[in-house]
Amino acid sequence: MVGAPVVWSLVTGAPAPLQRLVLAVDGPSGSGKSSVSRRVARVLGLGVLDTGAMYRAVTCAALDRGLDLADADAVAALARAAQLEQSLDPERESVVIDGTDVTTAIREPRVSAAVSAVATNLAVREELVARQRAVAASGGVVIEGRDITTVVAPDAPVRILLTADEGARVARRARELHGTADAQALAATQDLVVLRDARDSTVAAFTTAAEGVVEIDTSALGFDEVVQAVLDVVVARVPEAAAVLHPAEAAR
Numbered sequence: 565m566v567g568a569p570v571v572w573s574l575v576t577g578a579p580a581p582l583q584r585l586v587l588a589v590d591g592p593s594g595s596g597k598s599s600v601s602r603r604v605a606r607v608l609g610l611g612v613l614d615t616g617a618m619y620r621a622v623t624c625a626a627l628d629r630g631l632d633l634a635d636a637d638a639v640a641a642l643a644r645a646a647q648l649e650q651s652l653d654p655e656r657e658s659v660v661i662d663g664t665d666v667t668t669a670i671r672e673p674r675v676s677a678a679v680s681a682v683a684t685n686l687a688v689r690e691e692l693v694a695r696q697r698a699v700a701a702s703g704g705v706v707i708e709g710r711d712i713t714t715v716v717a718p719d720a721p722v723r724i725l726l727t728a729d730e731g732a733r734v735a736r737r738a739r740e741l742h743g744t745a746d747a748q749a750l751a752a753t754q755d756l757v758v759l760r761d762a763r764d765s766t767v768a769a770f771t772t773a774a775e776g777v778v779e780i781d782t783s784a785l786g787f788d789e790v791v792q793a794v795l796d797v798v799v800a801r802v803p804e805a806a807a808v809l810h811p812a813e814a815a816r
């Protein structure tokens with residue numbers, strides 16, 4: 565079919581050069597970075613680090629301990645002391661903080677509503693960025709968030725900013741949360757996306773691409789088309805990646 569997306573699939577294990585690869589992905593809420601990064605990691609045989617989950621885990625622990633999130637020192641102390649274990653396996657999402665499995669809890673509305681207060685705490689950011697850089701140093705990973713292309717891994721060989729217009733992002737989130745993007749669902753979702761981005765953008769630049777970062781506007785693209793666009797950038801920047809990819813024979 566003319567114009568049908570060609571989706572890459574993995575035919576062999578990732579070659580040695582990809583084991584050192586860091587693919588940095590940023591974007592605003594609903595741009596698709598978590599879902600796209602997970603799929604790309606699977607296809608390339610890489611790990612995936614969801615850095616938003618780290619901010620969410622600290623938020624969860626702070627709320628569970630009854631901390632006042634406005635108490636920047638107390639929350640930063642918690643972040644510094646926290647034992648955070650996170651699966652990098654794209655097939656298995658798992659987040660454990662100080663022995664408590666918060667994989668599901670970090671997605672609860674109470675955490676989504678509060679996480680910006682933690683993500684805008686500069687001392688918390690310093691701690692979590694250091695941990696994210698340690699993962700980047702090991703390589704073989706897709707890292708996604710808001711400041712990966714600019715702060716965490718500005719030297720990564722592949723850096724991508726996923727964008728989408730506000731309407732598309734709110735509609736995606738509405739479908740995810742309410743199963744529909746009707747007027748009521750859109751209204752209920754608008755602030756979740758727009759206000760959080762406004763708060764988060766006070767500490768990270770994720771709306772315009774920094775120099776050397778490839779922007780992919782996903783507004784009019786389907787999920788598989790975005791995955792392919794990302795893989796095309798990877799192959800353009802790291803030609804060795806082509807050795808493990810071939811066009812899928814049928815749409816996946």
Ligand SMILES: Nc1ncnc2c1ncn2[C@@H]1O[C@H](COP(=O)(O)OP(=O)(O)OP(=O)(O)O)[C@@H](O)[C@H]1O
Pocket residue numbers: 591592593594595596597598599600616736737739740782785786787788790
């Ligand atoms: N190109 C696309 N077209 C339609 N829906 C998409 C597309 N990409 C992702 N989605 C869907 O949009 C929703 C939001 O995607 P995702 O969670 O990956 O975004 P995100 O950028 O990581 O957002 P956040 O930072 O808020 O977690 C998901 O339900 C996902 O399946």
Ligand SMILES: Nc1ccn([C@H]2C[C@H](O)[C@@H](COP(=O)(O)O)O2)c(=O)n1
Pocket residue numbers: 593615616617619620679680683684708709710711712760764768
């Ligand atoms: N590198 C990052 C990753 C995430 N954040 C903020 C943005 C959100 O408020 C929160 C949770 O992220 P999400 O799971 O919705 O992607 O953490 C950030 O500031 N920097």
